Amino acid sequence: MSKSQHNIPTPAVRRLSLYLRQLDAILANDQKTVSSRQLGESLGMTDAQVRKDLAHFGQFGHPGIGYRVDELIARIRCILGTDRPWNILLVGAGNLGRALASYRGFAHKGFHLVAVFDSDPGIVAQTIRGDTPLVVQPMSEMARIVKKMDARLAVMAVPADAAQEVADQIRAAGVQGILNFAPIAIQPNDCAIASVDLTVHLEQLTFQIAGGDTA
Amino acid sequence: MSKSQHNIPTPAVRRLSLYLRQLDAILANDQKTVSSRQLGESLGMTDAQVRKDLAHFGQFGHPGIGYRVDELIARIRCILGTDRPWNILLVGAGNLGRALASYRGFAHKGFHLVAVFDSDPGIVAQTIRGDTPLVVQPMSEMARIVKKMDARLAVMAVPADAAQEVADQIRAAGVQGILNFAPIAIQPNDCAIASVDLTVHLEQLTFQIAGGDTA
DNA sequence: TAGTGTGAATGGATTCACAGCC
DNA sequence: GGCTGTGAATCCATTCACACTA
Numbered sequence: 001m002s003k004s005q006h007n008i009p010t011p012a013v014r015r016l017s018l019y020l021r022q023l024d025a026i027l028a029n030d031q032k033t034v035s036s037r038q039l040g041e042s043l044g045m046t047d048a049q050v051r052k053d054l055a056h057f058g059q060f061g062h063p064g065i066g067y068r069v070d071e072l073i074a075r076i077r078c079i080l081g082t083d084r085p086w087n088i089l090l091v092g093a094g095n096l097g098r099a100l101a102s103y104r105g106f107a108h109k110g111f112h113l114v115a116v117f118d119s120d121p122g123i124v125a126q127t128i129r130g131d132t133p134l135v136v137q138p139m140s141e142m143a144r145i146v147k148k149m150d151a152r153l154a155v156m157a158v159p160a161d162a163a164q165e166v167a168d169q170i171r172a173a174g175v176q177g178i179l180n181f182a183p184i185a186i187q188p189n190d191c192a193i194a195s196v197d198l199t200v201h202l203e204q205l206t207f208q209i210a211g212g213d214t215a
Numbered sequence: 216m217s218k219s220q221h222n223i224p225t226p227a228v229r230r231l232s233l234y235l236r237q238l239d240a241i242l243a244n245d246q247k248t249v250s251s252r253q254l255g256e257s258l259g260m261t262d263a264q265v266r267k268d269l270a271h272f273g274q275f276g277h278p279g280i281g282y283r284v285d286e287l288i289a290r291i292r293c294i295l296g297t298d299r300p301w302n303i304l305l306v307g308a309g310n311l312g313r314a315l316a317s318y319r320g321f322a323h324k325g326f327h328l329v330a331v332f333d334s335d336p337g338i339v340a341q342t343i344r345g346d347t348p349l350v351v352q353p354m355s356e357m358a359r360i361v362k363k364m365d366a367r368l369a370v371m372a373v374p375a376d377a378a379q380e381v382a383d384q385i386r387a388a389g390v391q392g393i394l395n396f397a398p399i400a401i402q403p404n405d406c407a408i409a410s411v412d413l414t415v416h417l418e419q420l421t422f423q424i425a426g427g428d429t430a
Numbered sequence: 431t432a433g434t435g436t437g438a439a440t441g442g443a444t445t446c447a448c449a450g451c452c
Numbered sequence: 453g454g455c456t457g458t459g460a461a462t463c464c465a466t467t468c469a470c471a472c473t474a
Contacts, residue, residue: 013419013422013426014415014419016418016422017412017414017415017418017419018400018415020418021398021399021400021412021414021415022400025399042400043400044400079422079426080418080421080422080426081418081421081422081424081425081426082418082421086417086421088417095313095314095317095318096314096315096318098310098314099310099311099313099314099315100311100314100413102310103310103311103413105398105413105414106413106414106417109414109417109418111414111417152424153417153420153421153424176424177420177421177423177424178420179413179416179417179420183236183320184236184240185233185236185237185257185258185259192420192423192424194416194417194419194420196411196413196416197232197236198315198318198320198321198394198411199232199236199320199321199324199326200229200232200233200236201394201409201411202301202303202321202324202326202368202394202409203231203232203235203295203296203297203324204228204229204232204409205368205392205393205394205407205409206295206296206297206301206368206392207228207231207294207295207296208392208407209296209367209368209391209392209407210296211228211294211295211296
């Protein structure tokens with residue numbers, strides 16, 4: 001308590017997720033302890049970077065030893081808020097939405113898909129397979145379900161031209177964070193937004209390969 | 216020619232993609248000209264940021280006027296290398312892979328999916344629907360197809376435990392850039408890598424909502 | 431010896447502010 | 453008046469280097 005929220009650098013938070021992912025792999029490998037150097041190198045960064053990032057949140061290491069893997073995992077989960085499960089909604093049950101619904105990685109990390117919505121009446125009432133089968137519901141049900149399930153996050157997989165309006169509806173239903181897959185900038189109305197735009201990522205690659213110079 | 220490759224800041228390149236996306240929307244809105252201020256505000260950044268980013272690549276603006284939308288689009292496409300079409304491969308034809316194959320946004324931006332591969336013999340020979348139907352091919356065909364099609368990019372949607380090995384195969388087949396969807400850090404063997412990890416993005420949201428403080 | 435935690439120093443990126451142009 | 457392009461100034465993030473600890 002108390003000292004938290006002393007504005008943590010955004011890049012440090014992103015790396016925290018990467019550390020956690022790597023630590024899971026290290027733990028699965030039966031390694032009990034890890035140094036900042038080893039953890040950093042496996043992710044292409046320096047040892048100092050790792051230590052500085054963690055230092056924003058407290059002192060988790062053991063001088064001369066390194067970090068106990070299981071302990072650090074628990075600490076980072078707590079920092080990120082994933083030491084507790086999260087109920088999430090899926091909004092948009094098209095191709096991409098259905099693929100996301102059946103993605104097993106979410107549940108593994110404590111993200112539980114509890115409801116699916118779509119505005120298309122032709123899709124509503126269809127059954128979607130996730131970790132448990134779910135029936136697609138109309139948008140009008142969202143606010144009720146959000147309250148009932150205490151869902152604070154939504155994954156939004158809708159066409160670009162509908163995205164801002166749908167995002168506003170999601171926010172109005174009480175959801176606090178949206179993972180957006182539409183290739184458009186969402187205006188966050190007092191809502192946390194994370195966006196994944198596939199073409200943006202592809203363009204980063206084309207720039208590296210062909211951009212800058214015509215090599 | 217000549218002055219290029221003067222090490223451009225990575226964040227500037229990422230924003231270039233965002234500018235381009237926004238410019239496409241502005242053009243679709245029949246607006247002929249745009250100021251750095253307007254472009255920046257629509258993306259939550261300052262006008263100076265926009266001008267500085269563009270300045271890395273040349274002088275595209277018209278004082279007193281702003282930027283001609285169509286002209287700036289053409290310039291940025293050229294910088295990113297997307298003024299020409301790119302043939303891409305899909306590797307991994309599971310749930311996510313199939314959803315990606317049917318995603319229309321790729322073709323719109325000049326990324327043409329020309330072949331699909333999977334290591335599972337039960338999936339090979341199945342037909343996948345993209346903009347044009349494609350037959351899933353065995354991994355052994357990859358090098359041949361890469362050459363024949365001049366495919367330089369691959370989208371990799373395979374399980375985490377196979378990802379590094381598959382990435383190495385993709386590289387060996389001659390592909391220069393990989394968009395990775397597996398939740399694992401890929402060691403780039405002289406290959407450009409961009410990664411999308413859905414749980415990492417969700418964790419950024421949980422941190423914003425609940426992290427830092429237990430609010 | 432091996433390795434953390436952290437002030438100090440460095441290096442980059444963002445913002446400021448203004449000259450110049452339409 | 454409006455707007456770009458850009459050096460100067462500021463801010464922030466990364467790296468260095470070392471005191472300290474097991």
